[in-house]
Amino acid sequence: MLSAAQIKEIARKAGADKCGIAPISRMKDAPAEMNPTYLFPNCRSIVGFVFRIPRGVQRGIEEGTQFYQYPSMAYGGINEILAPATLYHVGKAIEDEGYEAVVYRNTGARGCVSDMDGSKDAKLSPEEQIEVSENAKDSTAHHRSVDFTRATRPGENVPPDLQFQFRICAVACGLGEIGWSKMLLTPEFGPLQRVAFLFTDAEFDEYDEIYHGKPLCRKCGACVRECPGHCIPDLKSGKTCTATIGDYKMEWGDIDMWKCYAFYTHAGRYFNPFVPKEVWDENKNGDLDLMEGKAQASEQEIMKVYRALAKYFPSWVGYNMAKCGGCIRACVSMLEKPGGCMHGRFKNPLRTRAKAWKMDR
Numbered sequence: 001m002l003s004a005a006q007i008k009e010i011a012r013k014a015g016a017d018k019c020g021i022a023p024i025s026r027m028k029d030a031p032a033e034m035n036p037t038y039l040f041p042n043c044r045s046i047v048g049f050v051f052r053i054p055r056g057v058q059r060g061i062e063e064g065t066q067f068y069q070y071p072s073m074a075y076g077g078i079n080e081i082l083a084p085a086t087l088y089h090v091g092k093a094i095e096d097e098g099y100e101a102v103v104y105r106n107t108g109a110r111g112c113v114s115d116m117d118g119s120k121d122a123k124l125s126p127e128e129q130i131e132v133s134e135n136a137k138d139s140t141a142h143h144r145s146v147d148f149t150r151a152t153r154p155g156e157n158v159p160p161d162l163q164f165q166f167r168i169c170a171v172a173c174g175l176g177e178i179g180w181s182k183m184l185l186t187p188e189f190g191p192l193q194r195v196a197f198l199f200t201d202a203e204f205d206e207y208d209e210i211y212h213g214k215p216l217c218r219k220c221g222a223c224v225r226e227c228p229g230h231c232i233p234d235l236k237s238g239k240t241c242t243a244t245i246g247d248y249k250m251e252w253g254d255i256d257m258w259k260c261y262a263f264y265t266h267a268g269r270y271f272n273p274f275v276p277k278e279v280w281d282e283n284k285n286g287d288l289d290l291m292e293g294k295a296q297a298s299e300q301e302i303m304k305v306y307r308a309l310a311k312y313f314p315s316w317v318g319y320n321m322a323k324c325g326g327c328i329r330a331c332v333s334m335l336e337k338p339g340g341c342m343h344g345r346f347k348n349p350l351r352t353r354a355k356a357w358k359m360d361r
């Protein structure tokens with residue numbers, strides 16, 4: 001048995017801003033192809049890590065002046081450097097005690113089910129943006145690389161690479177709750193964090209409870225209003241997704257994930273300063289119908305958008321540019337107001353103007 005306090009201290013010193021530990025039994029109802037017990041059948045415990053996103057990496061997006069720091073620092077930097085280094089250090093400490101540490105950094109597009117809609121036949125993933133390269137000229141950009149994955153012991157396990165639901169796992173570890181926008185909210189950092197996990201056969205002297213404090217999501221609807229693609233349903237729409245861990249029920253807005261895929265990278269005519277107005281006006285072949293509100297989101301429509309806007313798409317860090325930033329900044333702005341969990345954290349608010357910017361065109 002390991003000391004939870006000691007492992008948390010090691011995690012903190014290694015770079016995590018918060019750490020929660022849960023028995024693996026909390027994930028027992030996860031579908032097989034997303035269930036970590038298939039990954040590590042002897043697993044007893046999950047260690048969840050929170051890495052906060054500095055609010056300042058959103059500053060350029062908030063001002064409409066700089067869009068590079070968020071994907072490079074808050075996606076790439078945390079996913080590729082900070083979190084793996086922390087997992088490595090904590091994993092070593094656990095293995096020094098004779099237990100195994102199965103580390104799991106943030107990665108997408110690897111599971112046998114789509115990370116977009118959970119289906120088995122979806123071919124696209126935002127995480128495969130890296131496929132848009134010289135080597136991929138003749139193949140479909142954004143194609144999931146694991147389209148042909150097969151179970152290695154048919155009937156006994158699930159196809160690699162097993163990908164579980166990070167946000168539900170974070171809730172299981174007591175780190176926070178899922179807000180209406182589907183973002184993980186924590187009492188300390190609101191929506192500003194990324195997470196990583198470690199599975200171990202060690203048991204701990206104490207486990208964190210699922211968060212039952214004051215609701216973190218204010219059900220304010222700011223994320224709904226500020227999403228450039230109107231991808232998040234209205235709070236009163238009845239369009240929800242639910243999941244349970246034992247008696248604990250989670251509910252969030254049933255976001256149009258395919259539409260979000262197109263909008264968070266391309267943002268639309270009013271929120272993408274890298275695409276000339278004429279391109280939106282011309283809407284050649286109707287390729288931008290989805291972005292102009294004239295077509296429903298689908299893989300086909302998204303491919304049209306990506307092909308049409310490929311040359312305007314700066315993605316130098318291998319991560320999508322997340323130009324919209326709408327839901328996350330809206331949420332921070334609301335949670336910083338009195339009564340919100342981020343109230344008082346900063347001397348000045350994220351939003352210093354009455355409204356977020358919108359291009360006049």
Ligand code: SF4
Pocket residue numbers: 226227228229230231232255259260261263264324325326327328
């Ligand atoms: S990431 Fe952007 S497009 Fe997606 S839901 Fe949030 S605001 Fe909307």
Ligand code: SF4
Pocket residue numbers: 179180181182216217218219220221222223224330331332334335
């Ligand atoms: S913006 Fe408001 S409704 Fe949306 S997730 Fe944040 S607190 Fe919840």
